[in-house]
Amino acid sequence: MQFDANHHRCTIVIDNQLPAGLAMNAASVIGISFGKLIENLVGPDRQSEDGLNYPGVIYAPLPVLLAEGNTLRELQKISSADTDIFAMPFSALAQSCKTYDEYGERIASANSDNIELVAIGLIGPKKKITRLTGNLKLYR
Secondary structure (H helix, E strand, C coil): EEECCEEEEEEEEEEECCCCHHHHHHHHHHHHHHHHHHHHCCCCCCCCCCCCCECCEEECCCEEEEEEEHHHHHHHHHHHCCCCCEEEEHHHHHHHEEEEEEEEHHHHCHHHHHCCEEEEEEEHHHHHHHHHCCCCCCCC
């Protein structure tokens, strides 16, 4: 997907029952994955007046919202059926693993219906993302 801040919106939705530390972990992992996978999401580096480099940041706001766990599953279902929306689901299984190899082994032996989502990142057309997430509360 090629991100265009004029046409796309992105957001991260976190399970409202997740403790703050795990919520921040989920948001940061999704953000890193977004930056890796979505072309043109991150702008170029900028320099301050005194020449200090500030690495590029995201071109658009990235609100972090709250929802119940079943809403996360519904967002995953809707987004997987819509080719205009890129979804980055993040699971409790991923958060419980100590290494990436352990994660790979455990996810490969789990059925998606049994994988608990703790967060999901969404990027897509502004109207579609707003329709899906516009009624959710901001994480504070």
